[in-house]
Amino acid sequence: MPRLADQKKDFPQWYLDVIAQADLAENADVRGCIIFKPYGYAIWEMMQRDLDRRIKELGVENAYFPLFIPESMLAKEAAHVEGFAPQCAVVTHGGGKELTEKLYVRPTSETVIYSAYARWVHSHRDLPIKLNQWANIVRWEMRTRPFLRTLEFLWQEGHTCHATKAEADAMAEAALKMYSAFDRDMLALPVMTGRKPEHEKFAGALYTLTTEALARDGKAIQAGTSHNLGQGFSEAYDVSYLDAEGKQQRPWMTSWGVSTRLIGTLIVVHGDEKGLRIPPSLAPVQIVLVPIYKTDAERKDVLAACQKLSSSLSVIRVKVDDRDEKSPGFKFNAWEVKGVPVRVEIGPKDLAAAQVTVVRRDTSAKEAWPLKQCTADSFQKLLTSVQDGLYTQAERFLAEHTFEAASYEELKQRIDGDGGFVWAPWDGALATAEKIQNEAKASIRLVDDDASKIKGRKDILSGAPAKSMALYAKAY
Amino acid sequence: MPRLADQKKDFPQWYLDVIAQADLAENADVRGCIIFKPYGYAIWEMMQRDLDRRIKELGVENAYFPLFIPESMLAKEAAHVEGFAPQCAVVTHGGGKELTEKLYVRPTSETVIYSAYARWVHSHRDLPIKLNQWANIVRWEMRTRPFLRTLEFLWQEGHTCHATKAEADAMAEAALKMYSAFDRDMLALPVMTGRKPEHEKFAGALYTLTTEALARDGKAIQAGTSHNLGQGFSEAYDVSYLDAEGKQQRPWMTSWGVSTRLIGTLIVVHGDEKGLRIPPSLAPVQIVLVPIYKTDAERKDVLAACQKLSSSLSVIRVKVDDRDEKSPGFKFNAWEVKGVPVRVEIGPKDLAAAQVTVVRRDTSAKEAWPLKQCTADSFQKLLTSVQDGLYTQAERFLAEHTFEAASYEELKQRIDGDGGFVWAPWDGALATAEKIQNEAKASIRLVDDDASKIKGRKDILSGAPAKSMALYAKAY
Numbered sequence: 001m002p003r004l005a006d007q008k009k010d011f012p013q014w015y016l017d018v019i020a021q022a023d024l025a026e027n028a029d030v031r032g033c034i035i036f037k038p039y040g041y042a043i044w045e046m047m048q049r050d051l052d053r054r055i056k057e058l059g060v061e062n063a064y065f066p067l068f069i070p071e072s073m074l075a076k077e078a079a080h081v082e083g084f085a086p087q088c089a090v091v092t093h094g095g096g097k098e099l100t101e102k103l104y105v106r107p108t109s110e111t112v113i114y115s116a117y118a119r120w121v122h123s124h125r126d127l128p129i130k131l132n133q134w135a136n137i138v139r140w141e142m143r144t145r146p147f148l149r150t151l152e153f154l155w156q157e158g159h160t161c162h163a164t165k166a167e168a169d170a171m172a173e174a175a176l177k178m179y180s181a182f183d184r185d186m187l188a189l190p191v192m193t194g195r196k197p198e199h200e201k202f203a204g205a206l207y208t209l210t211t212e213a214l215a216r217d218g219k220a221i222q223a224g225t226s227h228n229l230g231q232g233f234s235e236a237y238d239v240s241y242l243d244a245e246g247k248q249q250r251p252w253m254t255s256w257g258v259s260t261r262l263i264g265t266l267i268v269v270h271g272d273e274k275g276l277r278i279p280p281s282l283a284p285v286q287i288v289l290v291p292i293y294k295t296d297a298e299r300k301d302v303l304a305a306c307q308k309l310s311s312s313l314s315v316i317r318v319k320v321d322d323r324d325e326k327s328p329g330f331k332f333n334a335w336e337v338k339g340v341p342v343r344v345e346i347g348p349k350d351l352a353a354a355q356v357t358v359v360r361r362d363t364s365a366k367e368a369w370p371l372k373q374c375t376a377d378s379f380q381k382l383l384t385s386v387q388d389g390l391y392t393q394a395e396r397f398l399a400e401h402t403f404e405a406a407s408y409e410e411l412k413q414r415i416d417g418d419g420g421f422v423w424a425p426w427d428g429a430l431a432t433a434e435k436i437q438n439e440a441k442a443s444i445r446l447v448d449d450d451a452s453k454i455k456g457r458k459d460i461l462s463g464a465p466a467k468s469m470a471l472y473a474k475a476y
Numbered sequence: 477m478p479r480l481a482d483q484k485k486d487f488p489q490w491y492l493d494v495i496a497q498a499d500l501a502e503n504a505d506v507r508g509c510i511i512f513k514p515y516g517y518a519i520w521e522m523m524q525r526d527l528d529r530r531i532k533e534l535g536v537e538n539a540y541f542p543l544f545i546p547e548s549m550l551a552k553e554a555a556h557v558e559g560f561a562p563q564c565a566v567v568t569h570g571g572g573k574e575l576t577e578k579l580y581v582r583p584t585s586e587t588v589i590y591s592a593y594a595r596w597v598h599s600h601r602d603l604p605i606k607l608n609q610w611a612n613i614v615r616w617e618m619r620t621r622p623f624l625r626t627l628e629f630l631w632q633e634g635h636t637c638h639a640t641k642a643e644a645d646a647m648a649e650a651a652l653k654m655y656s657a658f659d660r661d662m663l664a665l666p667v668m669t670g671r672k673p674e675h676e677k678f679a680g681a682l683y684t685l686t687t688e689a690l691a692r693d694g695k696a697i698q699a700g701t702s703h704n705l706g707q708g709f710s711e712a713y714d715v716s717y718l719d720a721e722g723k724q725q726r727p728w729m730t731s732w733g734v735s736t737r738l739i740g741t742l743i744v745v746h747g748d749e750k751g752l753r754i755p756p757s758l759a760p761v762q763i764v765l766v767p768i769y770k771t772d773a774e775r776k777d778v779l780a781a782c783q784k785l786s787s788s789l790s791v792i793r794v795k796v797d798d799r800d801e802k803s804p805g806f807k808f809n810a811w812e813v814k815g816v817p818v819r820v821e822i823g824p825k826d827l828a829a830a831q832v833t834v835v836r837r838d839t840s841a842k843e844a845w846p847l848k849q850c851t852a853d854s855f856q857k858l859l860t861s862v863q864d865g866l867y868t869q870a871e872r873f874l875a876e877h878t879f880e881a882a883s884y885e886e887l888k889q890r891i892d893g894d895g896g897f898v899w900a901p902w903d904g905a906l907a908t909a910e911k912i913q914n915e916a917k918a919s920i921r922l923v924d925d926d927a928s929k930i931k932g933r934k935d936i937l938s939g940a941p942a943k944s945m946a947l948y949a950k951a952y
Contacts, residue, residue, distance in 0.1 A: 065512075
């Protein structure tokens, strides 16, 4: 197997190498699209299963809306269509004929879903409506990278409709909390959470909340967003309800989503010089057993020991790599690249000593475990420890790469150096944000509106009074 | 709630009424597309979960391939493109520009998947490859009906690649067996299984196997198909491998799928004059508890009893319908239309007698159950009995509507009458099948090649020697 590019020297190539060697995905024949190979798709399935449960716990039900959006429907919300129409794939022919109205392949489903809500909502008794769909999405991106930015991607999109702003605020907040809990528990991913600045909010939204992770190359990566859409879509799609007093009202919408970009996030946050490192909660294979043998007799004994151990660990996702044609060294490397959390080696010497060799992927630490220690309980504890280990490493990296800049010079130095997140007072002006974006290549990932933090402080570039603290970073 | 159309007098309208009143789906703004509403989508999720497990038990892994197929890629397999290209939606513009090559929205994924297999398969050691994907599909149908035939639908498609014809035969057969076991266990659906006649096989296949169910209006409905694709796609997409002797060989492909059409199948096979009847294995709600009360004191007692019973039945999917604004009669009707297998009524008189009233949806039979009988075990047994009851009813209907025609006149009479399946000897000629299709409106759903059954027999129309027994029916 070819070696990975050096993560420190060529992060982008290292990223592509990991995807290829871990057999997660490959480029498809259609520009900018990828084929999700079984190992990559299995990670997405693990994410889906857990997130689907969390979504349902919020009282949200799954549904499914059409892939195609008629041009006239997309056009109704002005800011939204301006943001999304240029990114769309357009169907002009069907059944061998030119269509009388063009169909847009969904770049997101607000328009099609809220057109339905207009039919479904009449009275305050019909609210709230809380739906989610798992779907494929197409956005005509010019520069693509597997998982991180692709023409077609997979996601979930929640769409809710509420009687009041307070309820919509609470829902947008609850979705964000769900994502950050999911990020922490499943992806071992520490994230910064907050509000996007106005110029970075979702097209058509009142405000956008975001979870932002930090990749090991010092760049920010948006992991999930939650929007309070206000009443703009209710206006545009003419959704209204009679309140308890018999007055006509416009409901408030929220939408929120995460996508297969999370697989890319996993790679850039946890990956190391040996490849991927998958948190145990999410790993399709949690423990790989590698038998080591030379003679047929040895082979028989160690394979029997592997099978016995494997079947004793039933609730844990275990794989015995019994391929005869591959050497143990090849297997070690292959499963390290794939990021399997724990490797257990069993050879004749181990058996003679009534032990196995246990290697954890997060630290590469190697231990001999007496056979009698090899219970499901012990391995479960080890997996929990690996999960915590990955989180702790990522959390430390995040803490060590989060700064506060006292001056614009310091911000530029930080961003030009190892990157990371840089807090700085911001005057709230788009011009300031744009100048910093152009000069320092850093965008505002989120803002903190806490008044106590900006009292008496001035924007690092303009010197104007600060309106909020801004979190700057280079971004994916 | 408006009443359903009479199932016996206007089956098509009854079908649409059930979908609307059970709140399964509604027509979308895009012609021929539907919105899967939460209750309809929940049934699909139940199907997915079970089928996904069965697919993985066959050693098949999930993956995901692109939605778009470049025109040049679709064009490679002649029979396939001829069959599918006229049914496709075509993307001609993306990112605001006209594309240099048109993209077809997948009508099925043989072309895109086997193009990838061409890159992945080199040696006999790379085989078999067994993948499945859950995906949305678009076919530009002119006449559509919710679930049964829609422009966009959801499905799974398995795609396997084997070294030999024998292996591909076994795989196609195993998929068919999986479907008929799934139909029986989950959908309580008895099916006829067999081979499609040549003129009805999948475009590009060597042969197609099918499962055919019988709707209560006497029409056949194709529930799932499995194709041995032979070596045609291997040729077209240049897939080849070196066998153990170092000789270049063409592998054999299979593909197989079932879709959201199964939801329609469920309705037309099990639905009755009161609406849908969902088999318990598949029901999102297996038992609905309906409290009956007039005074506040009664309300408190019966709701408490409902909650207590509900929480004691934890593994069963139970819903307490505690809506104050709806009458018990309204609720009975609503849950009957939705096809919930068991209804439990709890009123003050029931509580006084330490009993509940239990109504099964398959037979409408009503029983008083002493409270002490109300265990999870007893209800689980009842649900099993409802599952069996639905299967038995459908099986009896199928048996009572399966005939053998001694003459063409008899076939026409049967088909013109109550419909159903009609076996008849067939000379294997397309002309014969077409004439019967045109005159009697019956198509050949599948053929039985058992030589012993046709010995000395003649085609009922042409009088030529029979080549197989054909199963005729009107079809969806």
